[in-house]
Amino acid sequence: MITIYDIAKKANVSAMTVSKVINQTGRISPATRERVQQVIEELGYIPNSNARSLVLQRTQMLSLLITDITNPFYTTLARGAEDAANQRGYRLLFSNSDEDYGKEKNYVETILSTRVDGVLFAPAGDRSLNHLKQLQERNIPFVILDRTVPGITSDVIAGDSREGALQLIRYLTNLGHRHIALVNGSSEVSTARLREEGYMEGLREAELPFDSGLILRTGYRDFSDEKGIDRLLAHQLKPTAIFAANNMLAIGVIRLLRKRGVRVPEDISVVCFDDLDLASAFDPFLTVAAQPAYDFGAIGMQMLIDRIEGKAPEQPQTVIMPSELRIRASASVPSE
Amino acid sequence: MITIYDIAKKANVSAMTVSKVINQTGRISPATRERVQQVIEELGYIPNSNARSLVLQRTQMLSLLITDITNPFYTTLARGAEDAANQRGYRLLFSNSDEDYGKEKNYVETILSTRVDGVLFAPAGDRSLNHLKQLQERNIPFVILDRTVPGITSDVIAGDSREGALQLIRYLTNLGHRHIALVNGSSEVSTARLREEGYMEGLREAELPFDSGLILRTGYRDFSDEKGIDRLLAHQLKPTAIFAANNMLAIGVIRLLRKRGVRVPEDISVVCFDDLDLASAFDPFLTVAAQPAYDFGAIGMQMLIDRIEGKAPEQPQTVIMPSELRIRASASVPSE
DNA sequence: TTGTAGGCGTTATCAC
DNA sequence: GTGATAACGCCTACAA
Numbered sequence: 001m002i003t004i005y006d007i008a009k010k011a012n013v014s015a016m017t018v019s020k021v022i023n024q025t026g027r028i029s030p031a032t033r034e035r036v037q038q039v040i041e042e043l044g045y046i047p048n049s050n051a052r053s054l055v056l057q058r059t060q061m062l063s064l065l066i067t068d069i070t071n072p073f074y075t076t077l078a079r080g081a082e083d084a085a086n087q088r089g090y091r092l093l094f095s096n097s098d099e100d101y102g103k104e105k106n107y108v109e110t111i112l113s114t115r116v117d118g119v120l121f122a123p124a125g126d127r128s129l130n131h132l133k134q135l136q137e138r139n140i141p142f143v144i145l146d147r148t149v150p151g152i153t154s155d156v157i158a159g160d161s162r163e164g165a166l167q168l169i170r171y172l173t174n175l176g177h178r179h180i181a182l183v184n185g186s187s188e189v190s191t192a193r194l195r196e197e198g199y200m201e202g203l204r205e206a207e208l209p210f211d212s213g214l215i216l217r218t219g220y221r222d223f224s225d226e227k228g229i230d231r232l233l234a235h236q237l238k239p240t241a242i243f244a245a246n247n248m249l250a251i252g253v254i255r256l257l258r259k260r261g262v263r264v265p266e267d268i269s270v271v272c273f274d275d276l277d278l279a280s281a282f283d284p285f286l287t288v289a290a291q292p293a294y295d296f297g298a299i300g301m302q303m304l305i306d307r308i309e310g311k312a313p314e315q316p317q318t319v320i321m322p323s324e325l326r327i328r329a330s331a332s333v334p335s336e
Numbered sequence: 337m338i339t340i341y342d343i344a345k346k347a348n349v350s351a352m353t354v355s356k357v358i359n360q361t362g363r364i365s366p367a368t369r370e371r372v373q374q375v376i377e378e379l380g381y382i383p384n385s386n387a388r389s390l391v392l393q394r395t396q397m398l399s400l401l402i403t404d405i406t407n408p409f410y411t412t413l414a415r416g417a418e419d420a421a422n423q424r425g426y427r428l429l430f431s432n433s434d435e436d437y438g439k440e441k442n443y444v445e446t447i448l449s450t451r452v453d454g455v456l457f458a459p460a461g462d463r464s465l466n467h468l469k470q471l472q473e474r475n476i477p478f479v480i481l482d483r484t485v486p487g488i489t490s491d492v493i494a495g496d497s498r499e500g501a502l503q504l505i506r507y508l509t510n511l512g513h514r515h516i517a518l519v520n521g522s523s524e525v526s527t528a529r530l531r532e533e534g535y536m537e538g539l540r541e542a543e544l545p546f547d548s549g550l551i552l553r554t555g556y557r558d559f560s561d562e563k564g565i566d567r568l569l570a571h572q573l574k575p576t577a578i579f580a581a582n583n584m585l586a587i588g589v590i591r592l593l594r595k596r597g598v599r600v601p602e603d604i605s606v607v608c609f610d611d612l613d614l615a616s617a618f619d620p621f622l623t624v625a626a627q628p629a630y631d632f633g634a635i636g637m638q639m640l641i642d643r644i645e646g647k648a649p650e651q652p653q654t655v656i657m658p659s660e661l662r663i664r665a666s667a668s669v670p671s672e
Numbered sequence: 673t674t675g676t677a678g679g680c681g682t683t684a685t686c687a688c
Numbered sequence: 689g690t691g692a693t694a695a696c697g698c699c700t701a702c703a704a
Contacts, residue, residue: 001393003697015677017698027673044339044473049449050386050395051697055682069411072614078405082432092447094430096418109429113385137380247614254618256453277426278583279615280406282590298435339681350691355683363689387681390696 003188004170011039022047039313053115061091062304063111063119064297065104066145068221071248073293074122075273077145080297081120088130088305090117094321099221104131112138118308120300122146143304145296148190155307157300157319161194161273162201164289164323165243168271171287171325172241175333176317177220177269178208181239186251192220195245195273214239223252233260240334244272250286251276254330256318269331273323280328287331296321338381347375358383389451397427398461399447399455400633401440402481404557405432407584409610409629410458413481416633417456424641426453435460435557440467448474454644456636458482461524479640481632484515484526491643492657493636497530498537498611500625500659501579504607505538507623507661508577511669513605514544517568517575520555520584528556531581531609550575559588569596576670580608586622590666605667609659616664623667625659632657 004022008015013032020026021036035125039045053059064081066074078094085092093116097104104124104219108131111119119135119142121128132152135142143155174179182199185192196215203210213235216228232239243251250272254264275290306312340358342450352389356362356373362450376383386408390601400417402410421428429452433440440460443465447455454479455471457464468488471478479491506515518535521528532551539546548570568575581587586608592599600606611626635655642648 001697005697015698016675017673020674023699024700030673032673044470046448048390048451048697050389050451051680052699053683054384054390055699057680069414070408070613072406072408075411079432082405085446086442091450096415106422109382112382115386116429134380165608192383220657247699251614251618258618276614278587278612279404279619282587282594283615283619283621285619293691328703337681340683341681345685351681352689352691356690359683361683365689368689384681388683389694390681390698391683393696 001048002043004045004047007036007039007043007045010043011036011071013170019104043186047321049276051238056271057113057115059094059307060089061114061116062301063093063095063107063114063116063121064109065095065097065107065119065121067097067099067122067124068248069094071221071246071274072277073247075293075295076293081301082297085305090305094196097124099219101125103129104128108134111135112114112140113289118139118304119140120145120297120304123149124239126150127188140266141304141307143300143307146191150166150190153316155317157296157303157321159191159291159296159300159321160325162198164273164291165198166197166205167325168243168287168289169199169325170205170273171327172243172269172331173206175203175206175269175331177241179211179214179239179241180208181214181235181242182245183216183218183242183253184231184245185218185249187217189220191273192245194219199243202286208249209332211237212307218249220246221248223249225252225257229256229260229313230252233262239268241269241271241331244270245275247272247274247288249288261282265330265332267335268292269334271331273324280326285329285330288326290326291323292321337549338379340381342379343372343375343381345568346379347372348474355661359360366435388626395451395544396425397429397437397450397451397452398637399429399431399443399450399452401431401443401447401455403435403458403460404584405430405435407610408556408613409583412629413633416630417637420507420634421641422635426641432617433460433490435555436546438461438462439546440464442586444489444537446468448469448476450477454478454640455487455536456481456633456640459485461522461526462486463527464580477640479636481636481645483489486526489652491654493639493649493657495527495627495632495657495659497527498534500609500627501531501534501581502538502541503607503659503661504579504623504625505535506541507542507663508579508605508607508667509538509542510543510666511577511605513577513670514526515547515550515573515575515577516544516667517550517571517578518581519554519564519568519589521554521584521585523553525556528553528581532665535579547571554585556582557584558602559585560592561588565589565592565596569598577602577605577607577667581605583608583610583612583624584623586624601666601668607671608668611662620664624662625658626662670672
């Protein structure tokens with residue numbers, strides 16, 4: 001392995017001089033600078049960032065922890081985070097918890113042992129509390145992303161789940177729907193709770209009764225609860241519309257409906273939170289409350305770096321991003 | 337920061353003993369082992385992996401370099417790679433080059449400075465040659481993923497682009513299509529060349545003439561070449577089918593066709609390489625040659641780790657993954 | 673402007 | 689079974 005000493009020897013200077021050339025610190029004559037740079041070039045020297053981190057107590061590396069890498073919301077968000085990090089001179093370490101507390105725990109350990117300078121953290125749910133506390137104990141700056149966790153005070157960037165859900169329900173009730181089902185994520189996840197609140201509020205506004213038989217609670221990914229769907233469809237007052245609390249749930253719901261010969265939107269309307277960028281691009285089908293995923297990542301990353309670099313206000317900041325109703329074809333007036 | 341010395345002091349042993357407990361190396365009495373572990377637990381000590389890497393000359397970290405994080409082919413692949421890496425005790429550093437040689441170059445520098453133990457590398461194209469050579473010079477093991485690069489000999493895992501394309505063209509010609517356009521990626525990318533070969537072979541088999549006016553070459557992502565599409569549509573022998581060389585191109589093509597009032601498949605059939613998992617889940621529309629994305633990642637990662645751990649045969653291995661024709665609705669018999 | 677000494681947190685080696 | 693020492697590659701502080 002080529003070290004700073006190899007460069008030093010070949011350039012007839014000390015290692016320190018080489019270090020100074022690399023980091024542009026201290027004064028050195030143009031002549032030696034030139035010579036050193038030539039040798040660095042020639043030998044293709046690249047500093048060992050582990051050694052550097054060890055002495056600097058800084059890795060110039062950040063972590064992004066997301067909960068589902070196959071969800072386009074998070075991959076778009078990841079690009080925003082990556083772009084922002086790179087722009088400000090940081091490298092980004094991606095981690096993917098798969099909505100699993102166990103994997104999340106492992107990643108937190110990795111994060112801690114890697115000594116990254118900060119974390120943009122999308123918690124799996126309320127039980128992520130301990131993981132976040134662990135970061136706080138070590139004084140690792142972090143920004144909570146997408147979901148809040150009761151018991152933790154920190155910078156947060158999240159969507160307006162309540163309002164977005166309300167918009168969707170309003171849209172459905174305006175179309176004339178009276179029986180609207182909710183297929184939601186786990187109640188352990190803040191966005192699921194808020195979307196349910198928005199749903200309830202929407203019913204209230206339209207003076208519709210709440211019917212717990214129209215609610216199905218599950219996880220945010222890999223939805224395939226056949227029994228649950230059958231239960232909804234068999235409910236005494238069969239729903240004419242379903243609000244899926246995120247895009248992955250909507251996909252599952254529509255797939256299961258089609259499997260049963262139920263047409264969308266002719267027989268049942270479906271709306272959801274989060275867009276499906278790719279699918280929507282060539283087939284504008286799903287009516288959604290879209291969140292600005294890229295900005296979630298980009299702005300969250302800015303907040304994190306500002307915090308790390310001491311450019312943020314002392315008290316924790318909360319940024320709430322609005323969502324946008326995109327009316328397309330998956331919801332229509334109820335058939336009856 | 338809690339170090340191994342803090343543990344040592346509190347447990348009344350030397351740092352070495354603590355190290356031995358952590359790494360389960362050397363002999364130590366159950367009593368002290370117990371005591372040390374207790375203190376580790378108590379203080380929540382997590383070893384500094386930078387310091388460890390420095391002395392071990394090994395980071396237990398691997399890089400996955402993909403070219404488009406918004407492409408579901410690559411995110412699914414990423415999950416496969418991640419699962420395999422974690423299973424074998426490695427952490428994974430994701431990087432995303434956006435099909436951009438400049439970004440790729442930066443990531444290679446990062447990889448080199450981080451001293452990862454190996455890289456699963458999807459090259460942006462033939463001009464990635466220098467980047468790969470750089471890795472070879474440093475003796476960083478790597479497996480080339482998805483695309484080959486002339487001039488580099490190494491382990492490779494890739495799809496059968498030629499055969500997959502051939503299948504798609506055969507399918508189209510069997511339906512009766514005589515004028516089939518190709519919207520391809522850059523000729524600098526091996527998969528684009530091979531898919532074009534498959535396309536040509538398919539034409540030959542069906543005894544169709546080759547018509548260069550039916551070929552549009554562009555990049556694999558962000559397709560929006562309006563003029564190019566117009567040129568294809570205005571061609572003297574208007575195509576009745578389009579073969580898009582990957583999923584992202586297909587999306588762009590269909591979007592632009594719809595924008596022009598051209599219906600798919602009624603007016604023009606469209607087929608492509610790679611599936612769109614999410615979109616296909618709830619709307620089985622695109623007829624594709626699907627590649628086993630998860631296995632690309634999982635198997636590629638196994639190859640890489642085998643290579644690193646000296647468990648691979650000496651000479652470089654090449655694994656070619658078959659693709660699978662999935663017939664759905666985006667292609668039908670030609671209208672005329 | 674340049675170089676020396678010491679230390680960042682960990683582990684391999686080799687004594688005790 | 690346990691511990692002292694040196695080393696991994698780099699940078700800060702200080703001296704020349």
